[in-house]
Amino acid sequence: MTDVRQRKQKGGAEEKKPLIDDAKLHALQQYQDTDGHFTLVRNFRLADLVTIMNGFCGVFSIFSSGRFLLSGDKAYLYTALAFPLAGMMFDYMDGKVARWMNSSSMLGQEMDSLADLVSFGVAPSLLAFCCGLRTMIDTVILTMFTCCGLARLARFNATVALVPKDESGKAKYFEGLPIPSTLALVSMLTFWTAKGWIADEGGVPFGSVTLWGEKGGNGEVHYACVIFAAWAAMMVSKTLKVPKP
Template identity: 40%
Template sequence: MSHHTPSPPPPPPRHLSMIRGFHLADFVTLGNAACGTAGVFLAMLYMGSGELADFLWAAAMAPLAFAFDWLDGRVARWRQQLSALGRELDSLADVISFGVAPAALAFAAGLRGGWDVVVLIYFVCCGVSRLARYNVTAESLSAGAAKVPYFEGTPIPTSVVLTAVLAAIAWQQGGLTAPLPGGAWSLAGWTLHPLVLMFALSGTLMISKTLRIPKI
């Protein structure tokens, strides 16, 4: 009767194995997430310091994140490394840079009334929902092609326009002091700044199913 030598146990998984599996485009995507996080921190810094420069730096993180967001897709196609992981990573980074960061910037800018906060939360939730829908439908919409032919609803990076508007107001006024453009309304005991309605419009356009925008 022969005796089989037991096979040695498999080697333990290497540390940081997930990072080793990242493609170059994935690291570019992390640059997007880093810019969004920096934007949130700078918005908080502005609330403490009141320095216009802190606010403008916070706003500047949006176009920088947009550049990383544009670049990661180009890098992925150049290296032919499109992946489901990359798509998920891209969406998670976009939530921070083009959802949470613009909302934090708006809050820092003075849109802090009760209704303002409701609108900003709605805006972020619309962005999250839009990205989730895109990830679920991207495969069927692409029909086997390398990328989808169109967006359903406006892409979340369009919120960079909102941060540009806030930055322009801050720059023109030399700071963000009350009253903000459009003033403030009192509704049912809560404050609403009409300026925040651009976030309501942006969020609503993101989740539209009838609005189709060709992807260039």
């Protein structure tokens, strides 16, 4: 097995320190040593398949949002609003399954972040667009919201080893809001939809303001976008520490 090491300079001598632990190294070696058709699928663990279902829910929500925009049928919008919640259930279950089977994979860890970005970053942004946050400035803010979710996930993956742990080895808190917290925004959009506070009906709550030009032009922005901007800021905040349940 290939020995992956990094060298550290200490007291004039080189000290070898493991870059990844033996269990992860063994899992990585499996992907390298397995040949043949469908190698990737054959190396999946049950927890990985649960994680993929999280991604499935996010992508299905996106397509349902698209169907709503094409047809105007609110049944598609309700479907799109429901699937991120289903994604959260799979996101919760994949860790439970991994611990139950006492198996984890480096591939699964990466897939978890990618699935979370789709289900809790991209899908909620498109849902906000469907509900009426559609001006140019609105879409810029929603794009930044998704990018902050991306940055939040990348920072978590890179720094999770530095976060203080409890006796079981579990991180004591999140730095910044975890991206699944955006389900609170999806719930808010669901409430707006039920009340008819969406585009082509009652209109988005709080109205809009025109910063420049004419109403309806590129200078218009909805006040509700402030909620998404604030949420984005809290996701990437380093000083905000959320206790981990």
